[in-house]
Each structure stands twice: as structure tokens, then as C-alpha cells.
Amino acid sequence: MVSTRAVPNLTFRRLRGRRSPGEFAAAVRRAAREIGEQVACDARYIGRVEAGEIRCPNYAYERVFLHMFPGLTLADLGFSARESVRGRASRATADAAPAQVALPNPTPMYSDTGDISEESDVRRRAFMTGGTASVAAASFGIGAAPTAAVPGPRRVGEAEVSALEEAVRRIRLLDDRHGADGLYRRAAQPLRTAYALLDAGTATRGATAGRLHASAGELAISVGWLAHDSGRFDDARSHYAEALATARVANDPGVEAHAFCNTSFLARDAGRHREAVRAAQAGRRAARDLGSPRLLSLLALREAGGWAGLGDRTDCEQSLGQAHTLFERGPSDSDPEWMSFFGEPELEALEAQCRAALGDWSAATRHAYRATVLQDPHFTRNLALYRAELAVDLARSGSLDEAAAAGHRVLDLMDEVQSSRIQGMLAGMVRVLLPRRRTAEVGAFLDRHASTAATAHRA
Template identity: 85%
Template sequence: MVSTPAVPNLAFRRLRGPRSPGEFAAAVRRAARETGEQVACDARYIGRVEAGEIRCPNYAYERVFLHMFPGLTLADLGFSPRDTVRGRASGTRADVRTAPAPDPTPVRGATGDTSEESDVLRRAFMTNGTATMAGACLGLDIGGAHATAGTGPRQLGEAEINALEEAVRRIRLLDDRHGADGLYRRAAQPLRTAYALLDAGTATRGATADRLHAGAGELAISVGWLAHDSGRFDDARSHYAEALATARVAGDPALEAHAFCNTSFLARDGGRHREAVRAAQAGRRAASELASPRLLSLLALREAGGWAGLGDRTGCEQSLGQAHTFFERGPSDDDPEWMSFFGEPELEVLEAQCRAALGDWSAAARHAYRATVLLDPHFTRNLALYRAELASNLARAGFLDEAAAAGHRVLDLMDEVQSSRIQGMLAGMVRVLLPKGRTAEVGGFLDRHASSAATARRA
């Protein structure tokens, strides 16, 4: 059976209006929360819908879209009937495999998603938590035929590439909600499979090869970030270097900029501040080939963090000024999809970190507070991180009761979030509070933190 050529979905494009794909994707995610759904919608997904690559959404997206546009049908949204897309009329498995692509990108379910499968995964997560959900979401058969190195060249297709890109999205979504500690080991297998595909798929050329390299590199960065956030700095450094090498081989400036961005962040966290500056500057050179002011803003913030770590106030202020200038130019259709986390709250918290590194604790607390107020609470892991940043800065600025109150709000989230970074920040805050006067508020927080830490050690 020959696949039907993709026909652009002009109706859906009109509904997006003047919003960028990234902004529209954010609106979809907000609508999903209102309806109790979980969808990993991003700018790339919106682009695939508008290009006609997704002719009918899965059931979760269908419910979200109909909620967003009450009174309209799927046909009004430019979609085809589900039975004609999924090849169910014939009732054969071959028809399902060769039918034009249904939506493969929900958080729940794999590339042949059904509502029943979605419900199974939802119940698994609600019942067993992060570890079970990670296993369900990351156990992807990226290679299709279980590609392994040394099996000889093979032609790769859409199924493998889509599954690889989906693995990246799922890792990012789970990290947004739950932090890195429970995900890192489970994410290693999709990464090994992705690089086995690179080795085995030597017959692949053109756009498919580009997507394969980009997908493998982005997956390496995602797994590197899980290592980074869970305190495995050597592992993270290796994964980021792997992504950078992939970018250089493929001649992919977007992937190169991303790898340098994360390398700079890791170097700063590891106390290698001059390396953080150099990596951020290299990332900015790579990003200069792209039309994404927001990416340049983030890289300028990474550079500012390096200068702050070196105690170079002038360099830090200059980079912060550049970051704000780029940021104010607004989002672009060319913003990388991994940058969906980067908005005003992240801008504020990264400036807070710079101010803290320079010893300006009150200014750092003000920026961290703005980050917590501006952040969508849906991003649980980042909310815990921002609150930990606020608590730490308040403690060092001498606002002890306020710091303890902020610390309580971090602990409120730690049943959902597993992040060594956040735990380390709380531990550092405790070391600041212990020698101080033990008010009722401070004492209550210290006792609760000690109990929480003891429970974590026993788990």
C-alpha cells in the first residue's frame, strides 16, 4: 500500500493565527491541563500537524483540541477521519503499518497509540510513580528491528526516526515533572540504541540522515542532562561531548549550540568557570547561524554565569545586558523545540544565580522570587528548583524565617521530584541556617528537612 502524500492542514494553521508554533504549543499544553490530559506538545508537533504529516490526532490530543475550539469538529480543524488514517477499514495489521502517519507523540502510548493504552500508562504512573512511568515511556523500540552495531548497513525510515524523537520528548516531559534521579539509568538504553542505529544505518542519506544525527545528538544531551541534574558530572560531560561530536560530524549548528549550552552549564556547576565562558561563547558562534534570539539570550546567560563565577562583575553585567536585549526580541519560529522551558521565569532564575555568585544575595532573592511567581506550576521540577534558589538566597541574605517558609514549600514538592541538585541546594541552605538563631519557623524547617533526609536515606 502506498502512503498518501501529506497535504498541508491550512485550517489548523488559520486557527493558530499570529502565534508562533511554540506559543501555540504552550496554549495546547495549558488546555491539556484543564482537561486532565498529558500531551508532549511542542513547536515541532504543531509544525507536523500544519504540514499534514499528522492527519488525525490521537484521542488525548483530540479531546484537547475540541476543548480549545468548542463547537468545531475534527474535520473543521482540518483532520481526516480516524478510520481512513489508521487503516482500520481492512482490519489487517499491514494496513496499520503502512497507513499515513497518525499522531505518534503523546506522553502516553507508543506509535500505535489507542485510548486504552493511554489509560494503562496513566494508571501505571498514578499507582507506581516515576520509575514505572519512566520504564513505560522510555522502553521504546527505536530500532524497530533491534538494530545493533555490526549488522551491516540498513535503510532507516520514518518509524525509527519518529520513535527516536519521541524518546527525547518523553524524557524532557518526565524530567519537567519529576526530576532526573529516577530516569537516568532507564534513559541509557534508548541512547545506546540510537547510536547503534547511526552505526548500522550507513545506507541512510539526506534529510533522514540529518534527522537521525540530530535525534541521536539531542537524546545524548537529554540523557546528559539527567546525569547532570542527578550529580553524575563525569557521565554528563561524556554525553555532552558525544552530542558535540555528533553535531560536528553532521554539520548541525543547532545541535552544536545546544551541546555547548549544556556544556557551559555543567562547567559552571563543576566550578570550571572559565570553561563555562568559553563554551557559551562557542555556542553563541554556532547559534549565530540560526534565527533564534531566544537561543542567543540563553547562551548569553550561560556566559554571564561563567563570568559571575570568576568574580568578573563587568563581564557578567555585559552578558546579562545582552541576554535581556536578545530576549526582548521575542520568540521565533526558528527557536529550537528543546527551548520550550526558556521563558521569563528561567531568565529571572538564571540572573538570580549570577547575582548569588557575585554575593548580591538580596538581589538574587528578588529575581528568584519573580521566577517562582511567573512559573507555570505545571513544571513541578522547575518550581521546586526555583523555590530552592529563593530559599537559599533568602537564608544568605539574612531573612531566616522567610527562607524557612520557602524551604517548606520546596519540601512540599519533594515527594514528586527526585533531583540531587535540589537536595544539594537544600542541604547548603541548612548549613547556613544551623549556626543562626533557632526561631520557631527555622526550627520547624530544620526538623522537617532532617526527617525528610532520613527517610530518603532509608528508601
């Protein structure tokens, strides 16, 4: 029997140089935008390439890589010939045990991150259909069947686990671009399928079992975040608890830290500030041996947010100082894949929220402005969020004309972003501005906001 063990792509690893996988993934996304491509590249994808799991990139990635390294061929980048890889894919598909259910191709703007080719990698995809903000169920090797149709017990293999991991990436990608409101209900189906696989896959052992539990936990957190961001706090709390339980069963401190991180954020938003502090501290204990200063920095910021909500300026300042010290240690190969959003813009935005909670509106405005300037416009949802934070802080500080101007910039993005969080922030700002509606700039914003809200309600 011919061995199919992956051969590491050392050539590609050398091309990455001193950059972390996350930093290199960001460079790939920037290069894609330069040539009109959009790829869902993250640190895990780079890791799979370097590990030899992706022997030949799909056509979108091929165009991006050749743009990044002009004059080189795919072979020069350490990849195999597409024809040889496609032949292996055809044989693998023919040997696959479960019959595949035909599903629609993904929309072109969401390029496939599979490891063989667009034509043959159906089982690894979480399909995107119906426009910019809808998610169809991932196939997971059993098609788009409801969870009741999952056979049991059965061995869950590489194809199912990879499809689940891809579903997590796709949901995060769409949330980054469009916000949570249009995604939450549809994303619940892949989550039900994931836990059905956990129940059915009693024969799964070893690394595959670990990846299955980790991916199910991460998917629960992603769906919980969609509920959280769209104002469904009770649903979010349930999903985060489910993720935490999965992490504990699998003894996975990475998923545990992530679940506590999001639980802390939710508790802060729900006004349970002491719970926010304790959840962040629990997350820091879970993450202490993971080798990721950036993760510890984010958890310190979550703790700072809880202290700010309690009005404890001393402990808030101490946590903020720890967050900055940890952040300045830089990225690491151990940084979790889900933390791709956490860069300097998010650091500034979270500090702005702390300053606002303490009533330091001038400082909050300064940090929120830096977040808007530093944010990559590719992440539309975060840019809209940071602009909304700036608008609110300006309004609270008494700079009403500037707040209205910032509010217009938020509305400029609301055709692309569906987020109850952002809508709620704008509604709070409107209440502050209403007494000054006779001012031309303020009145124009209030009229536009009312018109936008009415249109959204009719839709």
C-alpha cells in the same frame, strides 16, 4: 501507486494565528489541564500537524482541541476522519519489515503524541512504565532489544527516527515533572540503541540521515542533562562531548549550539568558570545564523554565569544586558524544540544565579522570587528548583525565617521531584540555618528536612 505525500493542514495553521508554535503548544497544554488531560505537546508536534504529518490526532488531543475550539469538529480543524487514517495505519503495520516486540501500553497520564491512533502507532513510542519516574527503552522499530541485537547494516527509516525523536520528548517531559535521579540509568538504554542505529544504518541518506543524527545528538544531550542534574558530572561531560561530536559529523549547528549551551552550564556548576564562558561563546557562534533570538539569549545567560563565577562584574552585566535585549525580541518559529523551558521564569532564575555568584543577595532574592511567581506549576521540577534558589538566597541575605518558609515550599514538592541538584541546594541552606535552629520557624524546617532526608535515604 497512491501518493502518501503529506498535505499541509492550512486550516490548523490559521487557527494558530500570530502565536509561535511554542506559544501555541503551551496554550494546548493549558487547555489540557483545564479538562484533566495531560499531553506532551511541543512546538515540533504543532509543526507536524501543520505539515500534514499528523492526519488525525489521538483521542486525548482530540478532546483538547475540541475544548479549545468549541463548536468545531475535527474536520473543521483540518483533520482527516479517524477511520480513513486507521485504515492506512493497518496497511502500514502489515507491510513493516521488522517484526515488533510486544511492549506494555504507556501509563495514561502520558498521552501519546503519535500521528495515527493509540492502537496502531506502537513503533513511534517511547514507552513509560513503572510509575511516575521510569523510562523503558524505545522500540525504534526493533523492540526493546539490547544494542547488541541491532542488525547491521540496514536501512533506518521513518519509524525508527520518529521513535527516537519521541524518546527525546518523553525524557524531557518526565524530567520537567519529576527531576533526573529516577531517569538517568533507564534513559541510557535508548541512547545506546540510537548510536547502534547510527552504526547500523549505513544505507540511510538525505533528510532521514540528518534527522537520525540530530535526534541521536539531542538524546545524548538529554541523557547528559539527567546525569548533570543528578550530580554525575563526569558522565554528563562525556555525553555532552558525544553530542558535540555527532553535531560536528552531521554539520548540524543547532545540535552543536545546544551541546555547547549545556557544556557551559556544566562547567559553571563544576567550578570551571572560564570554560563556561568559552563554551557559551562557542555556542553563540554556532547559533548566530539559526534565526532564534531566544537561543542567543540563553547562551548569553550561560556566558554571564561564567563571568559571575570569575567575579567579573563588568562582563557579567554586559552579557546579562545582551540576554535581556535578545529575549525581548520574542519567540520565533526557528526556536529549537528543546527550548520550551526557556521563558521569563528561567530568565529570572538564571539572573538570580548570577547575582548570587557575585554576592548580591538582595538582587538574587528579588529575581528568584519573580521566577517562582511566574513559573507554570505544571513544570514541577523547575518550580522546586526556583523555590530552592529563593530559599538559599534568602538564607544568605540573612532573612532566615523567610528562608525556612521557602524551604518548606520546596519540601512540599519533593515527593514528586527527584533531583540531586535541589537536594544539594537545600543541604547548603541547612548549613547556613543551623546556628539559628532555636528560632521556631527555622527549627521546624530543619526538623522536617532531616526527617525527609532520612526517609529518602531508607528508600
